[in-house]
Amino acid sequence: MKKQNILKKSxxxxxxxxxxxxxxxxxxxxxxxxxxxxxxxxxxxFTKNIGKxxxxxxxxxxxxSIIDNNQYIFKxxxxxxxxxxxxxxxxxYYELEKELVNLFLKIKGEKYEKDQENK
Numbered sequence: 001m002k003k004q005n006i007l008k009k010s011x012x013x014x015x016x017x018x019x020x021x022x023x024x025x026x027x028x029x030x031x032x033x034x035x036x037x038x039x040x041x042x043x044x045x046f047t048k049n050i051g052k053x054x055x056x057x058x059x060x061x062x063x064x065s066i067i068d069n070n071q072y073i074f075k076x077x078x079x080x081x082x083x084x085x086x087x088x089x090x091x092x093y094y095e096l097e098k099e100l101v102n103l104f105l106k107i108k109g110e111k112y113e114k115d116q117e118n119k
Contacts, residue, residue: 007043007079016043016081023106027091027099029083032107040074042067043081050086059084066097073104080104 007013015033022031035041044063046056063082067074074080088096 004039005041007041007081012079013043013045013081016079017083022081023103025099025103027085027088027096028103029085030103030107031081031083033079033081035077035079038076040076041079043079044084045081046084047086050084051089055089059088062093062096063100066100069097070101070104073101073108075108 016031019033020031021033022029024030042064044060046059050056050059063084082100091099
């Protein structure tokens with residue numbers, strides 16, 4: 001994920017989260033906002049009760065990798081804030097990918113059709 005696609009300011013996170021426009025699941029909360037730029041931006045956040053920094057950073061790297069591998073899903077001019085819940089620690093990578101892609105497609109209004117192999 002490029003640096004220009006990362007949401008950095010806490011006021012931006014707070015503004016988007018307060019709007020509560022998005023989707024919720026057992027593993028993630030994804031809030032969405034339209035932006036005026038011609039790029040897609042992402043913010044990834046956790047609560048500290050998810051684990052220590054090593055665990056949070058590993059989960060953040062996985063989420064960024066999933067975003068990079070599924071660029072076809074996202075619309076330009078959109079900002080996404082992904083909040084991971086503690087239950088995400090129990091998921092394997094492919095389960096995490098399936099869950100995130102499903103949520104992004106729900107936001108877009110489509111269904112998940114990518115073939116998933118048992119890895």
